[in-house]
Amino acid sequence: MQVWLVADRRSDPLVAELLGVLDDEERRRADAYRSADDRRRFVLAHGALRHIVAGALGAPPGGIRWARGPHGKPEPAGRWRGVHVNLSHSGEVAMVALCPSHPVGVDVQQVLPRLDAVAMARRWFPPQEAAAVLAAPGPEARANRFARLWARKEALTKAHGGRLAEGLRVAVPPGGPPPDTPAADAWAHGYRVHDIPAPAGYRAAVALPAGADPAITHHDWSGPAPP
Incomplete structure (x- = not known):
């Protein structure tokens, strides 16, 4: 499995190039942001997602089409498909997780x-x-612990494709849910959650089905590959 870090970049040419590969719905969502910073970060994250998926499938970035699950989780559909992906962004950071064989969830949270x-x-x-x-010693430590826990829960929920309210009520230590998960949340036993490296001031996690290979390779996405 691969995890790609996508950092914010104030580059008008890059943002314009990435905007060009987004579909109509993604452009509408980008336009809905009032903040220029938020709009740029959305375009960077979703444009990078398309390039990463396209690189894995040998597809043109603008040719990727998305199908959404019952709770909105997107997966590649149509002609170009065959991998599982997930995207998260928070503050100035985005992360893309890509797995060829299993559903995956990733989440990054700013502290x-x-x-x-x-x-x-x-x-x-x-x-x-x-x-x-x-119990954490002070506001910064409490914020740090909260961000770690939230990232684990959201990654778990996204791997499952469920509603966030389901995942937030599940206690998720590193490696997976505890054995005393309530019966209503037994679905969580099918996944394992792992903390992953994140930039200073952020916490991140990925979730995979329990039987999946937990090996992860990490990459920094610096822009579209040369043609």
Whole structure:
């Protein structure tokens, strides 16, 4: 499995090139952003996703078509398909995960020390995880722990293709869910979650089916490959 780091780049020519390979729906979503920074980062993330998938399939980036699952998870469809992919972006960072044989979920979260991590954890996480966030020594450590937990949960949810509310209530330590997962969340036993490297100020995780090879190769995406 491959994980690609896509960093924000203030390059008008690159953004224009990537905008050219997006489909109509992606362009509409980009245009909906009021912030120029957010719009640029969206184009970079989704343009990079298309180039990464195209490179794996031998396809033109603009020829990739997407089919969405019941809860919106996209996968390559139509003529160019045969790999599983997932995209996450937060702040100035995006990550793309690509797996040839198994569904995959990836999530990157920016650590936000000003966030009320304790209140958020109490609202969304199981009690033992909310207590773990509270026990961290200070706001920065609490924000860091919260971001790690959220990234694990969202990666798990995205691999499964379910609703985020399902994943947030599952306690997810590194390597997978614990044995005491409630019956309603038994689906989580089919996956394993792994922390992965992220830039300073971010936390990230990937999730794969339990039987998948956990070996991951990491890449930095610097732009479209020369023709």
